[in-house]
Amino acid sequence: MSDDWTELYRPNNLDEVVGNPKAVASLRQWADAWSAGKPTKKAAVLIGTPGVGKTSAALALAREYGWDTVEMNASDQRNADAVKAVALRGALTQTFTDSGEFLSTLAGDLKLIILDEADNLSGKEDRGGVPALVEVVRNTKQPVILIVNDWYALSRKSSVLKSETEQIKFTSIKSVTIRGLLRKIAKDRGIIISDRALELLAENANGDMRSAIRDLQAVATGKTEVKDLDATSVSYREVEKTMYNVLDDILKSKDADRARRSLAEVDEPPDTKLLWIEENLPIAYRDHLDLYRGMKAVANADKYLGRVYRRQYFGFWSYAGDFLSYGVCAAKTREMHGFLRYNFPQYLMKMSRSKGVRAVQNSVCAKLGEAVHMSARQVKQDILPYYSRIYKSDPEFALKTSLDLELEQEEIAYILGEKIDAAAVKRIMKEMAPPAEEKAAKEKKAAKPKEKKRAPVNQSTLF
Structure with a gap:
């Protein structure tokens, strides 16, 4: 009983993957194209919430087609060097069986490159991971599967990942x-x-x-x-869908008591609840007076949240909750019926998606600060806007400072305001390459120990 049942009962082939027949059919079609040696898209992206079978489907695919696997997940370091060392090397080279038998790609003996949680390539630890991932997708000679929860968070970083991959959607299982x-x-x-x-x-x-x-x-x-x-001892999985159900109770129903109970049961901080309601109130309340009264209740809730932070008196949270539930629910004149497509709060979405951008910005400011002897904060306020403008307009200045500051591809893309695979970014990286190679050659030459001069063979000695 101590074995992990999720691993013990993982599907052995695609027929055993349940709940997403359309996604499985698309994945099999993509794999068949690879087996025939004619893939239209070299990489596939499996998109869906956690626990819907994305990783299980990828591993079941490898077992069914007899492919070896190379995996990278969120626990691995996935910066540029790591992705190139594992994923890119695996994607460009041939493979061997566990017994040492050579497997030829031309003969249909393939290996599957799996990069799990690819949308979490961000921050200092994974610096350069996205450009390396783009290189894998473009140049791979082996099938590649990217597994993501938030596809937009990854696709917005590179147009290549959006245009040159097969996107397969996995939905929640009934x-x-x-x-x-x-x-x-x-x-x-x-x-x-x-x-x-x-x-x-x-x-x-x-x-x-x-x-x-x-x-x-x-x-x-x-x-x-x-x-x-x-x-009954197992608790309900609190996920985003729970908040959607709460919105139904508040924005559709006229039962204010149920709305209050529903809002209190959600394991979210009050300010996050406010963002959800503020974002979706205009979608539900089409009558102008209803919307006015609802927004006034939200404003009062925001006022009490401000008092909580100002006075550190958390008893005001209950007042904010009452305005968000009772106040908003009672603001409408009639019950709402029909399906409403609620939106995830844009503020939370932007903050989440800008995490990687802010990490790159901090890195650029730190390098500039070291060069001009200023703090990163001062550089961000006083220098970065002007530096970025000069960088865009003066190619010689851009190349020189890129070399002096040892800027990486993601940092160059940030300064230019372009995607990492944009033509302007590639041009600067290409111009930086020869000096980098010469520098490496000089360092290698300097590190090489000097050989002692040997005496000529015909030299006379005392012996």
Whole structure:
């Protein structure tokens, strides 16, 4: 019972991947093109929320087609050197079996390069990872799969990743599908489980198959029978969908008490709840007076949140919550019906997506600050805007300072305001390459120990 059931029951082939038949069919079609030696897109991107089977599908694909695998995940360092050393080298070279047998790509013997959580390539630790990833996608001779949760966060960094990859969408798995798989696992483990317990586990997983299997293992460990009461000990998976349900209770229903309870149950800070409601209130309330009253309630909630931070009296949180639930719910004159497509708060989205950009900006300011003997903060305020303008307009200045500051490709792209694979960025990188090679050659020559001069063979000696 100590084995991880998510690994023990991982699919062995694509037919065993449940819940996303269209995605599996697209993935198989892409793999067939590779097997035939005629792939239209060399890399595939598996897109979806955690636990919907993206990684399992990639590994099942490799097993079904008999391909070897090279994996990189979020726990690995994935800067430029690491991606080139692992993913790029694996994508450009041939492979061997575990027994040492050579596998030829021309004969259809391929290996699958899997980069998990590719959308998390950001920050100082993964510097240069995106340009290296672009190089992998463009030049690979082996099939490549990128696994992402937020596709936009990755595609916005490079147009190549958007235009030269096959995007395959995985959706949340339905509870009835989860229930069927859990029943099979319980039967295989010799565990008797009630239908109600299976239903509770499937609903609590909220579309996450991996979580459902782990919940089943948690409640079944050390038991031969799982009852309804055992399944109630598993908490509901709090994900973004929960906030969407809360918005339905507040913006559609006229039941203010239910709206208040629903908002209180969400494990989010009050200021985040305010952002969700403020973002989606204009979508739901089309009547101008309803929208006015709703926004006035949001403004009052914001006023109390400000008092919380100013006075450090957190009792005001309850007042803010009442305005966001009671106030907004009561602002409409009638119940709302029909489907509403809610938006994720733009502020949170921009802050999340700008994390990598801010890391590059800090790196550029630090290098400039070291050169001009100023703090990075001062450089950001007083120098960076003018430096960027001169950098864009003067190619000689751009090349010289790039070499002097040892700027990387992502930093050059940031200064120019371009994507990392833009023509202007490539031109500067190409111009920087020869001096870099000469510098490396000089360093290698300087590091080489000097050979002692040998005496000529015909030299006379005392002996």
